[in-house]
Amino acid sequence: MRRLSENHQAGAKLSDVKLSRVLLLFRPYVGQLAFILLLSLAATLAGLAAPLATKELVDQAIPKKDAGLLLLFAGVMAASPLLKGVLNVWQTHLNNKVGQSVMRDLNDRLFRNLQRQSMSFFTRSRTGEIVQRISGDVQAVQGAITGTIVNAITQAVTLIATVVILLRLDWRLALVSMVVIPVLLLPARRIGALRKSLRLRVQTLRGEMSSHLSETFGVSGALLTRIYGREEAQVRKFGEMNDTVKSMELRLGLIGRWYGMAAGVSNPVATAIVYLYGGWLVIHGGLSIGSVIAFAALTGRMYEPVSGLLGMHLDLSAAMGIFQRIFEYLDLKPEVEDAPDARPLQRGGGLVEFEGVSFAYAAGGAAVLKEINLTARPGQLLALVGPSGAGKTTLAGLVGRLYDPTRGTLRIDGSDIRGVTLASLREQVGYVTQEPFLFYGTIADNLRFAKEDATMAEMEAACRQAYIHDVIAGLPQGYDTKVGERGASSLGRRTPADRDRAGNTEKSSYSRARRSNLAFGLAFRGIRARGARSLDGRPHDDRDRAPPVHRSRRRRDRGNGPGPHRRAGRA
Numbered sequence: 001m002r003r004l005s006e007n008h009q010a011g012a013k014l015s016d017v018k019l020s021r022v023l024l025l026f027r028p029y030v031g032q033l034a035f036i037l038l039l040s041l042a043a044t045l046a047g048l049a050a051p052l053a054t055k056e057l058v059d060q061a062i063p064k065k066d067a068g069l070l071l072l073f074a075g076v077m078a079a080s081p082l083l084k085g086v087l088n089v090w091q092t093h094l095n096n097k098v099g100q101s102v103m104r105d106l107n108d109r110l111f112r113n114l115q116r117q118s119m120s121f122f123t124r125s126r127t128g129e130i131v132q133r134i135s136g137d138v139q140a141v142q143g144a145i146t147g148t149i150v151n152a153i154t155q156a157v158t159l160i161a162t163v164v165i166l167l168r169l170d171w172r173l174a175l176v177s178m179v180v181i182p183v184l185l186l187p188a189r190r191i192g193a194l195r196k197s198l199r200l201r202v203q204t205l206r207g208e209m210s211s212h213l214s215e216t217f218g219v220s221g222a223l224l225t226r227i228y229g230r231e232e233a234q235v236r237k238f239g240e241m242n243d244t245v246k247s248m249e250l251r252l253g254l255i256g257r258w259y260g261m262a263a264g265v266s267n268p269v270a271t272a273i274v275y276l277y278g279g280w281l282v283i284h285g286g287l288s289i290g291s292v293i294a295f296a297a298l299t300g301r302m303y304e305p306v307s308g309l310l311g312m313h314l315d316l317s318a319a320m321g322i323f324q325r326i327f328e329y330l331d332l333k334p335e336v337e338d339a340p341d342a343r344p345l346q347r348g349g350g351l352v353e354f355e356g357v358s359f360a361y362a363a364g365g366a367a368v369l370k371e372i373n374l375t376a377r378p379g380q381l382l383a384l385v386g387p388s389g390a391g392k393t394t395l396a397g398l399v400g401r402l403y404d405p406t407r408g409t410l411r412i413d414g415s416d417i418r419g420v421t422l423a424s425l426r427e428q429v430g431y432v433t434q435e436p437f438l439f440y441g442t443i444a445d446n447l448r449f450a451k452e453d454a455t456m457a458e459m460e461a462a463c464r465q466a467y468i469h470d471v472i473a474g475l476p477q478g479y480d481t482k483v484g485e486r487g488a489s490s491l492g493r494r495t496p497a498d499r500d501r502a503g504n505t506e507k508s509s510y511s512r513a514r515r516s517n518l519a520f521g522l523a524f525r526g527i528r529a530r531g532a533r534s535l536d537g538r539p540h541d542d543r544d545r546a547p548p549v550h551r552s553r554r555r556r557d558r559g560n561g562p563g564p565h566r567r568a569g570r571a
Helices: 004-008 019-064 067-116 119-124 127-140 142-169 171-177 181-185 188-217 219-227 231-283 289-330 392-399 422-427 443-447 456-465 469-473 501-513
Strands: 352-359 369-376 381-383 407-412 429-432 520-523 549-552
Touching: 019 067, 019 142, 019 289, 067 127, 067 142, 067 289, 127 142, 127 188, 127 289, 142 171, 142 289, 171 231, 171 289, 181 231, 181 289, 188 219, 188 231, 188 289, 219 231, 231 289, 352 392, 369 392, 392 407, 422 429, 443 456, 456 469
Parallel strands: 429 520
Antiparallel strands: 352 369, 352 407, 381 549, 520 549
């Protein structure tokens, strides 16, 4: 699949994703981060007290045979780790709290922005890829958000405090102890860029896997797989993608392990250098034994945050490739949105006018509709008849601004629909889609999807108009019966009232569309043009399905109109 930036020209590019933009995610929590910084400083000072107490114990208490000093410094050495541990627990909790809050905000923003997108986005994108970016990609950066970025504060404070103390003890030995650090810094940038590239490729491939799963285990995909006996072929395809992900993850992990090993070795090497040079200074009377011991302990404390920060750099570099994918979705702009001066659509009779309307799904692509001039008057029942791909569904979709015309004007009661708010427009348009869909939940939940405050009386009235109330009432749980995305549950059982599961599902969708405040309704149904022939040359009977219909507000359907199972007149 092509990149979204190629498809929509609104996605972020890889070079656009800077660390500063990631850090902006933490802006609402600056106060909490400041408190975490204070806790980190306190924990660092508590941890550094033990090596300094060791120095004084060796250089002062023991040589002077002072039992009081011995007890004092030994107490500090014991209390220091305990205090540091308590502060670290508190700090870790706040770290997780801030990180999880950022994760929640990121998920909310991503989901909200995707809800704003027009139908063209969803027709061009694979469902599995969308799910992967919302769930898989956001979860993949969780470690960077909850651990890496926030913990970097702790590590940086620890490093700075330790370096300051080392320089105050002895600047010569301090500089010697830092000699290994440049060796670790040199390859970090190159390794980080490589991990970033690999992580981006892995997440892209995971998106393809998610799309494959969504297509394979969807009802339609599962049906086709079994009809054509392609189960083993699907298993092989998934296995190949799975093996590729495994190989890339191993390579990604191996790169990090080698560098982690080098960082781990740096600590004992630096400590050995400190003892070597410090011991030489002690021999020549330039330094006390206690100072060398304290220096060795502090050197270990210094290289822990150094190794931690370098590891965080690599993890964050890899996460930046995933952030690119997330920001790409956050930066998407809807193709259909309210105009700056949009006003609510006033309720009228339901006059719909197409004036020179043309439409193409892609800019510069072939037009699906060309110069359509059509008027649907109040009280009129209109059927659009034509072969598959003629543009019937597209034409109806323009009424609710699922898409905007490429050229021409579409008016409702004299108002250009591009000048009214989407919310007010869609409040007055009811749709029964060509492929009826039910969310997993109860029948009542699905009916209330169009009107959250619908009463039981309103739902029953709508279902009676769709001739499905008796079917629902005959179920053990009635309107509280659980259904699946295609009605594959109790609603689909064969009953004397209706033996057609697809018909029951469509009737439920029709009932959902029956809202009291509609100006008009649109029903999408497949129909073949009169005289059309199938692949084997036999003519089709065009009476077997009802066409897309329009009914205005002025003449409401009271049960005698084109319900899902009724015929409508042909154009």
